[in-house]
Amino acid sequence: MHKAIVVFEVEGGSDKSIDGHRRDTMPIVNAIKASGWHAEVLFFRPEWADELFRYAAANFDGYLSRVNPGNIPGGEDGYLDLLTRLSDAGLVGMSTPAEMMAYGAKDALVKLNTTDLVPADTAAYYDVAAFHRAFPTSLSYGERVLKQNRGSTGSGIWRVQLLDKELAATVEPGTALPLDTMLKCTEAVDNHTEIRPLGEFMDFCDQYILGANGMLVDMRFLPRIVEGEVRILLVGPHPVFVVHKKPAEGGDNFSATLFSGASYTYDRPEAWQELVDTFAGARPVIAEKLGGDNIPLIWTADFMLDTATDGSDTYVLGEINCSCVGFTSELHMGIQELVAREAIGRVEAGLPAGIPA
Missing domain, CATH: 3.90.70 (Cathepsin B; Chain A)
Known part of the structure; x- marks a missing residue:
């Protein structure tokens, strides 16, 4: 074991800071190093794929993908192929392409x-x-x-x-x-x-x-989307915080993105304990339906309010994301340290794609 984790990024994109990295990348790298392991950032380009494979396979025990699929030069196929090759070579993937597709593809909703x-x-x-x-x-x-x-x-x-x-x-x-x-x-x-x-x-x-x-x-x-979308951010099985995302008022507005003018409120998981507990109870079913017992390293689940037949509140799952979840606004909460501990633990356990729920 090299006691080393490689972190992949791509050059450019609106998610980058002035140092060329995602704003939460170097905090993760530094947290891994503070734990006594080595961490290094490599940038993916299609023409570098074979060289990246040789270097990463020879020097690292696991990889952490911090790549927004929309920013991958040449499309995502070459990048996902690199990650698959590294997983086949024995590196612990966080997240693997199979994991991204199982949890992050929109048809996960249909499977549930x-x-x-x-x-x-x-x-x-x-x-x-x-x-x-x-x-x-x-x-x-x-x-x-x-x-x-x-x-x-x-x-x-x-x-x-x-x-x-x-x-x-x-x-x-x-x-x-x-x-x-x-x-x-x-x-x-x-x-x-x-x-x-x-x-x-x-x-x-x-x-x-x-x-x-x-x-x-x-x-x-779901008409009650105007009351807001509720996102749980998790590191492995651990809920870290909950974001209440309320769409901008007026007209047919329903989007809960910052780009559309939605307002965000950040809460501790305890403020949404019923929802957090419900989702925790459903995780084994989600894993079964989506094809495996492993869960992503950094992921989110988005819920919308609905009304049950008896008039009570209920929550509907709208989306799961795990390809490149960011937590820049929450770095003060020490999430990067939890990510580092979880990532190192997964590599030490030698599991192919994560810790079972």
Whole structure:
């Protein structure tokens, strides 16, 4: 054992500070070093892949990925291939490509739609024909949210509703709406709204399905999203803090991203104990449904408020993220030390992708 962990980044992107690193990267590196281990940052470029593999495989016991998929030069395939090769060579991956896909892909919601965490009518479209065949009927049941698998900060996440409110109130559920039905479509990235015919909007959304790992998730719109989205950030099995993200008021705003004007409130997990306990209890089911007992190193689970049939509050899982979760605003809480301890513990345990929940 080298007692060394390599941290991967890419050059450029809006998530970088003046030193060229993500703002939470060097705090993690320094925390690993303070624990008596070596840590080093390497930048990925496609043309360096073989050299990076040789160097990392020869000198490190594990890797930590701090790469936003949208910033990877040449697309994500080359980078994910490097991580897979390193895992095959014996390095402990945090997170491995398989882990990123199992937990971070939007269709994780579909795999959980038989649980109490996700509405049963949540669906995924993996080809254009299936999308065009099913979505006009899906929309007859009420407002929907379409989520692309790629992108971040709300890009390609659309709230879709019928423009004609009288039609929306009278349409027969299960009826395929005509392609000239006018829609009001609001994108989460900035809450901007577009008016489009159904057929034209579906043609536009085909781009999200085409290409590697393309898909669209079709989910019921939950009106109580205006009360805010609740994000739990975890390091391994440990909930660290909870963020209450409230969309900007007015119009059809529903996005909970900072870019769209949402306000964030940071709380200790104890302030949301019921939700934290509920999620902890569901983790074994999540692991089973998503294909493994291992959980990511740094990850988040986003929940939205809904109302149960008895009128009580309930929470619906909206998304899991684990590819490159940041915690810059919370460095004062010492999260980097917990990350370092958890990462070192995983390498020492020699597990392939993390500690079982």
